[in-house]
Amino acid sequence: MNVQNVLKEKQKIINEHLSALLVSDSPSHHTLYQAMNYSLLAGGKRIRPTLFLLVLDMLGVNSSRYLDIACAIECIHTYSLIHDDLPCMDNDDYRRGRLTNHKVFGPAMATLAGDGLLTYAFELLTSGSQISPVKQSRLVY
Known part of the structure; x- marks a missing residue:
């Protein structure tokens, strides 16, 4: 598998995970979530999360366990x-x-959407049970 295919595969995985994250069950939050998703799902190369997952793969770590962290990035x-x-x-x-x-x-609303994404990133960093609380606090720090 060449580098282009590896990058595209990681990008696809990240995009699929991102698209399932921000779903509001409250009508009062609909516009905020719509604004957050508008920018988050607008595309892009996903270089930062892809590099994170690739480094984990190179270290022999199952990177699929860390998709929330990649999406937080x-x-x-x-x-x-x-x-x-x-x-x-x-x-x-x-x-x-x-x-x-x-x-x-x-x-x-754009300011709130940005603020919401930043805050949500910290939730993603601390919600995974596969990471110890000590490591979660280091990720936030």
């Missing part, structure tokens, strides 16, 4: 992009060929 990255695009920062209109979050949902 992507949540943090996406949060930074949403906030970077805001009118008070770079005021970008497009990200990855699509309207930026604040252009679709407004600056306030």
Whole structure:
């Protein structure tokens, strides 16, 4: 298997896992979750989580057990992009060929979406039972 195929396979796994994460069962949270997913699922190369999983594979660790951590990395990255695009920062209109979050949902909701992704990343880092509480606290630290 060549490098391109390995990267595409990891990207596919990460995308599938990400798409199942942020689902609201509360109608009052619908717009927030929609804004979070709008940017999180907008595509991208998923380089950061892919590299994390590949390093685990190279170390002989079952990387599939650490998908939540890989997705937490992507949540943090996406949060930074949403906030970077805001009118008070770079005021970008497009990200990855699509309207930026604040252009679709407004600056306030985009700020909340970014904040929500950052906070959710910490939940992902600390919710896995396969990792000891000591290691979870180190991940957060």
